[in-house]
Amino acid sequence: MTPEETFDLIVIGSGPGGQKAADQAAKSGLKVAIIERERAVGGTCVHLGTIPSKTLREAALTIATLKRNADVFDFKLKDDMEVSTLMKRLDSVLQSYTSFISSHIGSSGGKVFLGRASFVDQNTVLVTTVKGKRIVLGAKNVIVASGSRPRTPPDIPVDHEHILDSDSILSMIYLPRSLTVIGAGVIASEYASIFSLLGVKVTMIDRTPRPLMFMEPELTAKFLDNFTRNGGKYIGNVKAKSVEWNGLQVRTVLDNGEELLSDKMLVAQGRLANVEALNLEAMDVERGRNGVIAVDENYQSSVPSIYAVGDVIGPPSLASVSMEQGRRAVRHILGKEASDAIDLVPIGIYSVPELSSVGLSEEQARERCGDNIIIGRANFEEVARGQIAGIQDGMLKMIADEKGEKILGVHIVAEGATDLVHVGEMAILNGNHVDTFLENILNFPTLGEAYRIAAIDIANKRAKRLSRKRQPRIQKLIDEAELN
Numbered sequence: 001m002t003p004e005e006t007f008d009l010i011v012i013g014s015g016p017g018g019q020k021a022a023d024q025a026a027k028s029g030l031k032v033a034i035i036e037r038e039r040a041v042g043g044t045c046v047h048l049g050t051i052p053s054k055t056l057r058e059a060a061l062t063i064a065t066l067k068r069n070a071d072v073f074d075f076k077l078k079d080d081m082e083v084s085t086l087m088k089r090l091d092s093v094l095q096s097y098t099s100f101i102s103s104h105i106g107s108s109g110g111k112v113f114l115g116r117a118s119f120v121d122q123n124t125v126l127v128t129t130v131k132g133k134r135i136v137l138g139a140k141n142v143i144v145a146s147g148s149r150p151r152t153p154p155d156i157p158v159d160h161e162h163i164l165d166s167d168s169i170l171s172m173i174y175l176p177r178s179l180t181v182i183g184a185g186v187i188a189s190e191y192a193s194i195f196s197l198l199g200v201k202v203t204m205i206d207r208t209p210r211p212l213m214f215m216e217p218e219l220t221a222k223f224l225d226n227f228t229r230n231g232g233k234y235i236g237n238v239k240a241k242s243v244e245w246n247g248l249q250v251r252t253v254l255d256n257g258e259e260l261l262s263d264k265m266l267v268a269q270g271r272l273a274n275v276e277a278l279n280l281e282a283m284d285v286e287r288g289r290n291g292v293i294a295v296d297e298n299y300q301s302s303v304p305s306i307y308a309v310g311d312v313i314g315p316p317s318l319a320s321v322s323m324e325q326g327r328r329a330v331r332h333i334l335g336k337e338a339s340d341a342i343d344l345v346p347i348g349i350y351s352v353p354e355l356s357s358v359g360l361s362e363e364q365a366r367e368r369c370g371d372n373i374i375i376g377r378a379n380f381e382e383v384a385r386g387q388i389a390g391i392q393d394g395m396l397k398m399i400a401d402e403k404g405e406k407i408l409g410v411h412i413v414a415e416g417a418t419d420l421v422h423v424g425e426m427a428i429l430n431g432n433h434v435d436t437f438l439e440n441i442l443n444f445p446t447l448g449e450a451y452r453i454a455a456i457d458i459a460n461k462r463a464k465r466l467s468r469k470r471q472p473r474i475q476k477l478i479d480e481a482e483l484n
């Protein structure tokens with residue numbers, strides 16, 4: 001097939017990864033085409049993931065605040081609350097976001113094609129529009145940023161009406177009275193805690209003993225306390241043996257024999273890379289675990305003209321990381337010097353309360369530096385701003401090396417944790433001494449004060465350890481003096 005139009009770069013997918021790649025390339029003077037199979041640009045992040053879930057979260061927090069102050073505002077949530085009412089702000093958020101993206105891509109010289117992309121050969125891509133029109137495009141390089149979709153386990157009959165996944169959960173018309181959530185990873189924990197804050201009776205189950213297994217146990221324990229206080233229930237170490245819609249409710253039988261009945265179910269058991277439509281097999285592009293596209297440190301696949309970024313290359317599957325990968329792939333295409341590897345990735349989980357983490361976990365720090373690492377903690381009840389905001393389960397955990405000087409990791413649970421963690425990230429990146437938080441001024445009252453409290457905790461433990469160490473030496477000196 002001869003291309004109708006040729007470009008320097010074709011980007012497949014307009015989510016965070018594709019968008020940033022296209023933007024960076026166009027700004028650098030490349031002629032860019034971006035292909036998107038949906039009706040609008042933006043990807044999962046804008047239409048089905050990050051932005052919609054965080055919009056619902058914001059509404060839930062506002063309602064919770066109003067409920068807490070019901071005596072002041074005379075507030076009561078309607079019995080048959082429509083989900084769309086809670087998502088009212090979403091349309092305007094989406095509209096401004098997608099028009100910003102479209103105009104940005106256009107103004108930086110990119111051309112958008114709406115249709116499904118598949119490879120013809122290593123430098124040629126076929127676009128099939130919804131009306132069946134076929135357009136053949138050519139390019140020196142192609143970046144695949146086709147993202148991921150929810151994994152539907154074969155034994156769970158997801159019908160998107162009663163048994164939903166993260167793509168369909170927000171299409172529910174009414175807020176259900178009860179919800180079973182299968183999975184206790186990021187998506188499950190975010191939605192489970194948001195819906196329980198809205199008054200829905202939520203039961204979350206997972207094969208793991210606790211939710212969010214990759215986060216610090218101390219943080220997830222506080223998350224669970226909050227979830228339980230809001231009426232949520234967590235059942236760990238179980239799998240669903242059968243799931244069915246019985247005409248009235250979703251009936252779930254667990255492998256421990258327990259039966260759960262709920263109005264709706266959310267299935268959140270991981271995601272799969274969108275690779276099927278791309279005709280990658282004909283291209284001999286190497287694939288990794290679960291079918292993801294295998295890439296090197298420059299995001300180049302086994303076929304040199306084909307790059308891949310974002311969820312389609314597998315974990316960590318974050319919008320933040322996908323954007324950076326998109327930029328880096330373009331830098332490599334432009335022949336620019338490779339940047340350092342990305343080895344410090346902050347994690348931000350928008351559950352209620354938020355959880356956030358950067359650097360080493362306690363377990364990793366012990367493996368790397370031994371059991372003498374020093375840990376400092378700050379409870380937000382000790383921080384004036386935390387008291388003012390009524391934060392109940394807030395905690396900041398700072399992990400330092402065995403000398404109590406170098407910061408190795410920061411882990412936070414509290415409203416605002418996803419922002420607050422960046423202070424720790426910068427301290428780790430800049431190699432700041434723990435005492436930096438003692439010797440400098442922080443705004444008052446702020447949640448950021450928790451850094452100072454955790455640093456004081458480390459400094460005290462360090463001082464105690466030093467004086468303990470000194471004692472045997474002093475004793476030896478005394479002993480020697482007595483012998484003489």
Ligand SMILES: Cc1cc2nc3c(=O)[nH]c(=O)nc-3n(C[C@H](O)[C@H](O)[C@H](O)COP(=O)(O)OP(=O)(O)OC[C@H]3O[C@@H](n4cnc5c(N)ncnc54)[C@H](O)[C@@H]3O)c2cc1C
Binds near residue numbers: 017311322
């Ligand atoms: C509910 C939920 C909440 C999330 N919250 C967060 C969060 O708070 N923070 C965070 O960092 N991450 C979050 N994520 C993850 C984040 O959304 C993804 O990591 C991110 O969207 C991945 O970007 P991407 O560019 O790789 O792919 P996507 O955003 O998935 O975009 C891929 C695009 O490619 C298009 N496409 C696929 N195949 C083709 C084809 N053959 N032809 C043309 N177009 C194609 C798709 O239609 C899609 O628009 C969340 C995800 C979900 C599901």
Ligand SMILES: NC(=O)c1ccc[n+]([C@@H]2O[C@H](COP(=O)([O-])OP(=O)(O)OC[C@H]3O[C@@H](n4cnc5c(N)ncnc54)[C@H](O)[C@@H]3O)[C@@H](O)[C@H]2O)c1
Binds near residue numbers: 268269271317349350
């Ligand atoms: N705030 C954020 O950054 C954010 C928000 C949402 C999603 N995401 C991204 O989306 C990706 C996918 O999220 P996810 O929550 O679907 O996947 P996940 O991998 O985080 O969690 C899946 C969960 O399902 C459980 N599970 C799997 N099979 C099971 C079974 N048979 N029975 C019981 N439990 C089972 C797993 O133990 C795990 O806890 C994540 O990698 C994440 O990076 C990020």
